[in-house]
Amino acid sequence: MAKHVLPIVHPPLYGLLSWAYTLSITSSMPNFNPWFYSNFIQVCCNKYYLEDKQELFFDFYRGGNNELNHNPFLLSSTIDTPMLYEIFKEKLHPFLTKKIQEGVYPVLFLDEYHISYTTAYHAYPFPHHVLVYGYDEDRQIYHTYGFGKDLLLGYHETTFDELEQAFHSIDNYLKNNAIYDQHNYFFTLLPHFVYSLNIRLIYEQLGEYLRSESSNNDQNRYFSPDKEFLAFGIACYDHLIEHFYILDHHPESLVRANPPRQLHLLWEHKKMLRNRVAYLQKENKFPQDEGLLLEFLELEELAHHSRNLYAEHVVKGIPQVHEHIKHNLERMRDMELELIPKLMDQLKRHTELLLPA
Structure with missing residues (x-):
């Protein structure tokens, strides 16, 4: 197929992309609201941020280290970046287009230094997750979702070359132990999942x-x-x-x-x-x-x-x-x-x- 775009909507929570990406895929589902309002009540912060010399991190709490794996309307698969790179370093594009045609939403761990709509573009390295929800072969672009130069969450276009460069850049950082891997996620919508208000x-x-x-x-x-x-x-x-x-x-x-x-x-x-x-x-x-x-x-x-x-x-x-x-x-x-x-x-x-x- 020359082009294919999967449906997403602007999510009800978007302060952190770990919530925004999955909610953008699922928040238009018929049974979404009963689950959504049964959850997202607890919050947490790292109380020893001064002693540990960290940023004070405040967020919703749904059970700890379950980033991007918290939504029951999605079937989630996770691949670490070295494995993804080893298998698909020369053929990432065919793999992504095939997954999108199958209805799968890739969320890739990339270096936004190479992504032109971001504030990091050609300014500083910025390892980050990017949601890919479509592609257009004729225009050589992916449809992506994330924060732009205006610091607003929105719909963007990323060229095939930009995404390839961002993918290769992350692999280089990992090989040099400059960052830790935050993995890549592939989400499949479960349209018949039912959740009752709890x-x-x-x-x-x-x-x-x-x-x-x-x-x-x-x-x-x-x-x-x-x-x-x-x-x-x-x-x-x-x-x-x-x-x-x-x-x-x-x-x-x-x-x-x-x-x-x-x-x-x-x-x-x-x-x-x-x-x-x-x-x-x-x-x-x-x-x-x-x-x-x-x-x-x-x-x-x-x-x-x-x-x-x-x-x-x-x-x-x-x-x-x-x-x-x-x-x-x-x-x-x-x-x-x-x-x-x-x-x-x-x-x-x-x-x-x-x-x-």
Whole structure:
């Protein structure tokens, strides 16, 4: 076939591509929302980031090291880069086009230094995953999805030559031990997969979020050996607040500060909380409560304001921005300590929950 394009949509979460890529493939599925709103409740951060000289990494938590293997609507195959290179170094293109024709979505580990729509293009090496969802033989391009020079997630075109160069470059880095391999993924959609809304799981995760713990005892999650090094749930606010204090008073002690990503992911979490309440009300899991929904909307708007305020600070410079955001984080934490028990009480009173005795 001269060209073939697989369907994707803009995902509901996109702060990290580990969520965005799989959600872009599956979020238009008929049974997607029951699974989506039954999950993506818990969050985590690396609480020893200062001692370990790491970036403070804040994200949704679904069981640890299961990046790109967390979505039940997808059949996933993983190939490490040295093996992929050894088998297909001279014939990657025929392999990719065959997979796409079969309905498989490749997510390749590439060096974005060679990908022209990225900020890294001819500027600096940047090993990263790239979703390939189609190709056009006549135009000699792949259809790819990712962050562009405008820092927005979108649809792009990558020439066959660019992708080949990016593939060979990654192999060179690995041979020189300059990076560690993050593997290549191949996703096949499971169109008949059915998932029912899991109220018990929602209730349990909300409780664990408030208690700042993660049991990892559900089939929807995976065991993580790194669990003891992570802070969970509401306790993440302590580390975010600390981080913005350090940005103000001791920025030299931070290996890499990345407030835009942290604040964007924080906003996505609050957006999910608000959307989940709206979805549960729509599904009649508890009575319509406009007041509760408005309170969660206020929480989301505070997170959104914080994200946008810092983005404005990057461009213009805003006095006392770190102190302002620190105050917002403290307020969000206090709001959640009131709102989440309210939500749990609504679920418990109006739903037959299969909770342990």
